[in-house]
Amino acid sequence: MELSQLTAHELLDKLKNGQAAPKGILDSLCARMQGLEPKVKAYARFKSADKLSLNAQAGGLLAGLPITIKDNICTEGLNTECCSKILENFRPPYDATVISKLKSAGCSIFPLKANMDEFAFGSSTENSYFGPTHNPWNLECVPGGSSGGSAAAVASDEAIWALGSDTGGSIRQPASFCGVVGLKPTYGRVSRFGLIAFASSLDQIGPITKDVEDAAILTRVISGYDPNDSTSVNQDVPDYVESLGKDIKGLKIGIPKEYFIEGMDAQVKSVIEEAINKLKSLGAVSGQVSLPHTQYAVPVYYIIATAEASSNLARFDGVQYGYRAKSDSLIEMYKKTRAEGFGEEAKRRIILGTFALSHGYYDAYYLRALKVRTLIKNDFDAVFKDFDFIVAPTSPTPAFKIGERAQDPLKMYLSDIYTISVNLAGIPAISIPCGFTKDGLPVGLQVMARPFNEEMLFRLAHAFEQNTEWHKIKPRL
């Protein structure tokens, strides 16, 4: 097997034994990219893999292993453009906290950034200034989004592992569509400093990996309190790898009745049911639970997320950095820069959010959405009194065709119906491969847990993974 096809923990073993070197891993990745990237387009600015080099870090836990970073996480001196024209050629003079942590653990930051929906606005990676990414399992399909580039890169072995960001499902849904592992950590577990904000109260950075052990290793490295992020929580980071390999006998999994409803693909449903049976056969105890406010999650999310986004994106005005349109007056410059710099979906969300916060509408929309958000969180708190996990599909459908939903934003928004509540409640959730549709598209199983219970997620996910083969199946490319 090529080095690029191995998991991070397998490569770490090889690096320790001297069976591999960072250079060899890079070469293997580049060879892979040279052949595949023109088809998959997982990276934002790929031209050729010829001249790529790594700033290999000396030693450390991660021993020079390269990692692929989503285009909205700041990397010092490397283009960080959120796949938007408005941030054209923006090179931050600083690293995000997660990047500093990775570097000090010995990780090498891959010089090309992963493709994404512009500013993470989307569920298909079609809204990228650099064009869409293709799903490695079916190149006519979307990889999911918004971290579609990260997920596709990992699934196609164009990356060893990657970081994504998840505001409403942007790690889990593409992980599910691409047959890889994706974790949205508890809000506050991972520093947001250096993550270019979409919706500050929902965003979290998380790992996209080939297996659960890699996710555990990576989560450990990037987690922890950061004095530069007031919303990060000062709580010890456990050694997640230690929780792997433990059995799941007697652990209680709740199946939310509101998630198994019309609109869910029949094949997805049967794959998920099988996965739940597998968990039960491993000793987990299941029961039906209710999250009664689920139906409000999508509208609440699209009010809160767009409201925050409308303000977060106000800084992209052409004054200090990024794209600036030529014009004679300040107001014209603002208008033209933003009209030309932002894509369709970004404009749609800025307008939605501006409206929701406007005088006369604030109480009816934003304030009410905040209240319902509390009710949604309470739903989860109630279930977690009796259950250790909630298990559900990650997405109601497998990957859809490129272009299929591009003209129907409402249908696109429903792609995230199972993932959004988790962000609103601030809890952690993981998506792991759990089977395929008849057409060979991966299906992801989503597992949610109590805040700061990532350990338990890894334990359950690892138990499932060790007793199934899904994660070992690679797309034929």
Next chain:
Amino acid sequence: MKYQTVIGLEVHLQLNTKTKAFCGCPIEFGQVPNSGVCPVCLGFPGTLPVYNKEALNSALKVALAFSCQIQEHTKFDRKNYFYPDLPKNYQISQFDLPLSRNGYLDIISEGKAKRIGITRVHLEEDAGKLIHESSASLVDFNRTGVPLLEIVSEPDLFSPQEAFDYLTNLKNIIEYLDVSDCDMEKGSLRCDANISLRPEGAKELGVKTELKNMNSFKGVKDALTYEVIRQTEMLESGRAMAQETRLWDADKGITVSMRNKEGAKDYRYFPDPDLTVFIIDQDMVSGIKAKLPELPQEKIRRFMQEYGLSEYDAKILTSSKKDAQFAEECIRKYPGTDKKTMVNWLIGPLLSESNSRKLNLYELNLNKDELISLIGFVENQSISHLSAKLVLTQMIDSQKPAGLIIKENNMLQISDTAELEQIVSAVIQENEKSVSSFKSGKTGALMFLVGQVMKKSAGKANPKLVGDLVKRRLTDA
């Protein structure tokens, strides 16, 4: 018709904290433009604010000094608007949960005591500074993110003079707290005024005008005085008043209407998701309260009790913190038994020196020991009171010691009876007319003769001794 003027003031105060409100940039004045900045205060993508505890501390001091109610919960909100001096295109401020409310400031205006309500004191960040040149406008972000305190008064001020006195008192208290430079010219204290007129006896407020661009307390008073006249004329001529913002033009002495945009302005305030709601620790508040310095009101009371000052004198000496400190040090240092002697010097010759030089007492740079030494010369009758005033003037001008000035100017009082007798004899011989008029009962002649002796001695004769000597000579003869 008679109209009542109603004024409310909004004071913005730059806090003199070591670092900015939401980042670690040190605050220094007079830096090269755009050198005191970092990615956070420049609002670069991905950066996050972290509030400055020292700024909160200072804000609480001010709120407590104005007897405000400190809120248990407070939060920061975003005030959204586009302007080139605002790098994020929103200002972090406080909207519906300011850190304190409902305070007051007692003032004395035109001899009358009055309590002015303080609606709220809240914390926010300052914007940058625009410098308009003929060909372009430049922006300096050094000021961006400096902590700013907004102190909003109730519409309790009924004349421009009251507004002026309110500001003077407010500034004095802030100086006592040592939390701001309070320099209107440097912009560390800024004041906007809302003014409206209503028919005498009416309860409803009239249509208000917001006045901006005043850069001194006098400017505030002048602008308000101008507005009273302008609005009175408007109302009397029956023209409709429009709510508007007007700029004070200090050179022309008029207010000019700014773009009338108030009605349409919508700042879309919402809670800043980067800074979570936080609880103000009531123990910390009690701690700050206990450590508040002595404020003017208390100091006045104490000066009256401890040093036997009249209320009037005590107020004069405490009207600035540094003057009060200077005065108190002088009084404490003064070795004489009757402290009143020093007090009389302070409110007499020293104050008249400071008034004529348009300086504060402490700015006279007077060495306290030298002042005490000067008073000593007077008390032991070595120099006359008159000479002492001349010495004081020279001490301030030349910074020379009192003794040296007296010596150089040969000012030591002649208290040698033999020497004085000679001068007295000469004067009596030269003024026979006066001598005889005294003898004929015109006592006023005595003063004339004493005056002649003083003149002959070049002011150095001990006037009391001279009086005795002349009187004895005239009555003896």
